[in-house]
Amino acid sequence: MTGPLPPAELAAGSCRSCPVWCDRVVEPAGCIESSCPMLYVHEVSGRRFFGCMRRIFEVEVDMERFQQAERTHAGFGGLRVARPPIENCRVAIAPSHPDRAERPCVAPDFLFSAQVPPRVDDDGLIEEPRDA
Numbered sequence: 709m710t711g712p713l714p715p716a717e718l719a720a721g722s723c724r725s726c727p728v729w730c731d732r733v734v735e736p737a738g739c740i741e742s743s744c745p746m747l748y749v750h751e752v753s754g755r756r757f758f759g760c761m762r763r764i765f766e767v768e769v770d771m772e773r774f775q776q777a778e779r780t781h782a783g784f785g786g787l788r789v790a791r792p793p794i795e796n797c798r799v800a801i802a803p804s805h806p807d808r809a810e811r812p813c814v815a816p817d818f819l820f821s822a823q824v825p826p827r828v829d830d831d832g833l834i835e836e837p838r839d840a
């Protein structure tokens with residue numbers, strides 16, 4: 709499929725319009741750093757889990773495992789967006805197969821709909837992620 713995406717697909721958490729496959733993800737580290745009022749925490753059998761009251765990401769995350777991941781170089785990363793993010797959300801675009809880019813992005817509205825879009829080269833091709 710080529711050409712602009714219909715609005716319903718633009719609102720979704722992923723774009724499959726070319727072989728690259730990009731997902732819009734929200735980074736829970738941003739929820740915690742901003743002390744978002746939509747963030748909730750609860751305890752089950754002595755373990756703490758957190759989630760989003762707006763269900764912008766749908767899963768609940770084990771706080772201890774999240775903190776362990778955040779101490780690594782890669783960090784916890786992002787969770788696929790399930791509902792339209794709000795201003796408070798730290799949103800990124802995660803290309804699943806950047807090596808498949810053969811031509812410029814066909815859905816730039818999706819690609820640049822996040823605070824942290826992927827890098828593109830001078831030809832408009834999505835670049836492989838680099839280490840910071």
Ligand code: SF4
Binds near residue numbers: 761762763793797
């Ligand atoms: S609204 Fe956004 S920033 Fe707040 S908890 Fe949900 S995903 Fe995180």
